[in-house]
Amino acid sequence: MKNNIKVQRAIHDLTQADLAEKIGVSRQTINAMEKNKYVPSTLLALKIARLFKKPVEEIFILEDED
Amino acid sequence: MKNNIKVQRAIHDLTQADLAEKIGVSRQTINAMEKNKYVPSTLLALKIARLFKKPVEEIFILEDED
C-alpha cells in the first residue's frame, strides 16, 4: 500500500506538523506514514481523506503485493 | 467510528469465516470489527471496500466522538 499524503499536503500547503495537529497524531506518525514505515489505522485514513476532501482510495492505494 | 460490514456480508451472502478467508485475516478479527472491538488497519478497510465494491467511506463511518 502506498499513499500520496505528501502531495496532498503540498496542495493544501501544510507542514507535517500542521497535518499532525489537525488530525491529532504526532508529527513522527505523519512522517512515518509518508515514508511507508507502517500502515495507519482506518480512523486516520478517514480523517486525512476528509481533511483533503478526497476519497480514501485516492490517498491510500492498494498494491499488488498487498 | 462505526461500520456496516455485517450488512455488506448479508448482501453478498458471506459468513464471517468466508469474509475472513477472502481478505486474509482470522474469523475473530472480522467478528471483533463488526462488534467494534477495535479499529482495523487501512489495509483491511481497502480490501473490504474493494471486495464489496463500495467506497471505504460507505463502509466505515466517522462519528462525532472520533
Next chain:
DNA sequence: GCAAAATGTAAAATAAACTTTACTTTTTGT
C-alpha cells in the same frame, strides 16, 4: 550565507491490532 523552519531518523516505551485456541450461544435447515 545564515538562521529558522521543516523534514528525516532512531531508540525505547506504550497502546492497540491481530492470531490462536477453545469454548458457549444463537441461528438455520430439515
Next chain:
DNA sequence: ACAAAAAGTAAAGTTTATTTTACATTTTGC
C-alpha cells in the same frame, strides 16, 4: 426438535502502530 453451521466471546500471545524524546540533515526566506 435436533444437528450443524454460524456467531459471540475470552484469554494469552505476537506483532505492529503510535508516542515521546532527542538529535541530524535538508530546505526556505531573507
